[in-house]
Amino acid sequence: MNSLRALNSEAVLRFGPYAFHLQQRLILEGDRPLRMGGRALDILQVLVERAGEVVSKDELIAQVWPTSVVEEINLRVHIAALRRALGDGQNGQRYIVNIPQRGYSFVAPVEQVPAGMLVLFETVQRHQHNLPARLTPVTGRDSIVGSLVRQLPVRRLMTLAGPGGIGKTTVALRVAELLLQHYEDGVWLVDFAAIDDPARVADHLIQTLELEVGTTLNVLANRHTLLVFDNCEHLLERCRTLVEDLLILAPRLSILVTSREPLQAVGETVQRLASLAVPPASALHSVAEAMGYSAVQLFVSRARARQQGIALREQDLKAVREICRRLDGLPLAIELAAGQIDALALVGLQAQLDNCFQLLTQGRRTAVPRHQTLKAALDWSYERLGEREQTVLQRLSVFKMSFTLDAAIGVSSCAVLKPDLLAALVERLVAKSLLSKDQVNGTSRYCFLNTTRRYALEKLEMSGQQRVFERRFSHYISRVRRASGVPLPMELVE
Incomplete structure (x- = not known):
């Protein structure tokens, strides 16, 4: 089968019930196209052209990602997607086999047939998705992408939460690409960023799905579909109601949400997206x-x-x-x-x-x-805060390092922002991904991202209150230091 390596771009390879049209990067099962991402097609082409051989993991990565540094889990996610798309293991048919400690091998018989008349895309069943073409590789997200791909078909409602710029949409689209072949009735991206009126949410969904005006959501009742609800943070209540209704109406439907704040919907699984890894x-x-x-x-x-x-x-x-x-x-x-x-x-x-x-x-x-x-x-998040939330965010920006709730109250509380209210507002800022919260020795500590803190500090300066709260911060630090008798780190007091 080594002769398959010298294929021209118009070759058509047949294996099982499938025809792989290399020039059009299209795999047909009869006249039905398989929905498959570009990287998965690249991997499949390498394996099929070397059918019967063992191709090492390093060699596959080098050929499919020649200019990028990727982790092995990225390859495993794509291999799993390929197996699902091809029905590997069903009815006794095997295609891609993992050879322990060596790599992968395409084990089904492959034959090259004359290309004949090229398949016209217009004659093929339309791809049932509206995902945009990805122009750049996704970096550093293999683990969470793999986790979402595995969990989403089972859990049905998952929310990817995190601050602006963390890459929620990028991850969601990558997950959607990898699940294209899993959902028989397609994968659809529904971007709510341009909508401010909650009353338009359902209509926007219907329009995105290219359904006729006046169609009700009942049309989705029997569909095996993935919906990606992108940018829901400013429409939380309406989006929450919509997803809860949809999941009851359509038992084969899955929904992946991106939002800076969880929906708090019934059955929602929240996955917080972390920053990329910075070397120590x-x-x-x-x-x-x-x-x-x-x-x-x-x-x-x-x-x-x-x-x-x-x-x-x-x-x-x-x-x-x-x-x-x-x-x-x-x-x-x-x-x-x-x-x-x-x-x-x-x-x-x-x-x-x-x-x-x-x-x-x-x-x-x-x-x-x-x-x-x-x-x-950051403007997008800040402008959607209530006035009191904005005030608390500004005042907390005087903390250069992580802080406790007692410290936040000691520096930021006032006659209007009493301790109980301020504590609730701090938690709201955590929910909206403007503060992070961690447990350290049994105590909750809160922290800004550097960029968010700098933004909030600029807002505090514009309010004319920066020196006031920097003095309050200094006085609070002095009181804590006197009470404990232990010097605090210089970065807290400088």
């Missing part, structure tokens, strides 16, 4: 070691796209780490920073980070407005 200072001994961290991978990948031939050197590692750390490992911020590499170079970029909201202003013109700049992403 101890991981800067070699370029290879630093490139093992997803924040660095993304920065280098986007910098190379901006400036061909750029190479990461050992003398660059401290600057790159500092850029990624100061930007909290936020994919949006890192992408925007890497986009400035040709104008400022690394040293200039690092020096300008104190002015990050002015610096990071040149995003992709094709992106939605809230993703074109870092400030726009």
Whole structure:
């Protein structure tokens, strides 16, 4: 079967009930196309052209991702998707076999047949999805993507939550791509970002699904479909009601939500999306070691796209780490920073980070407005806060490190914001992904992302209250220090 390696682009390969049209990157089962992502097709082509051989995992990764650093789990996710799409293991038919410690092998017989007349896409059943074409690889999200792909068909309602710029939509779309072949009636992206009126939510869904005006949601009752509800944070109540109704109406329906705040819907599983991994200072001994961290991978990948031939050197590692750390490992911020590499170079970029909201202003013109700049992403969250939530966010920005609720109350409470109310507002900011909350030795501690804190501090300065609350912070620290008799870290008191 080695002769299959020299195939021309018009070749058609047959195996089982499938025909793989290489030129059109199309797999047909009869006249029905299999819904499959581009990477999965790349992997399948390598395996089919070398049917009967064992192709190592490293070799597959090198051929399918020649310019990217990816983890092995990414390959496993795609292999699993391929097996599902092909019905591998059903009715005794096997296609892709894992050879322990060696790699993968395509074990079904493959034959090359004359291409004949090329299949016209117009004659093939229409792909049932509206997912946008992905222009760049997804970096550092293999683990959570794999988890969502496995869980979503079973749990049915999952919400991907996190702050603006963390990459929720990117992850959701990747999950949707990998599940294309699982849902018989398609996968549909429903973006609510452009809608402010809750009364339009159901109509927007119907319009996105390209249903006739006046159609009711009952049409979905028997559909095996995945809906991706993107950007729901400003329509929480209506989206919550809609998804609860849909899941009762359509038992084969699954819904993946992205939102800066969970819906609090019945049956909802919430998955918080973390920042990309930033290397510690101890991981800067070699370029290879630093490139093992997803924040660095993304920065280098986007910098190379901006400036061909750029190479990461050992003398660059401290600057790159500092850029990624100061930007909290936020994919949006890192992408925007890497986009400035040709104008400022690394040293200039690092020096300008104190002015990050002015610096990071040149995003992709094709992106939605809230993703074109870092400030726009934060504006989107801030403008949807209540007045008291905005006030608390501003006042808490005087904390340079993590803090307890007692500290927040000691610095920020007043006659209007009494302790009980302030505690509730702090939790609301956590729910809206503007603060993070962790348990440390049994005590809840709250923390800002660096970028969010800087944004809130600018708002506090604009309010004319910055010096007032910096003094209150200093007085609180002094009282705690006197009461404990233990000096506090200098970064808290400087």
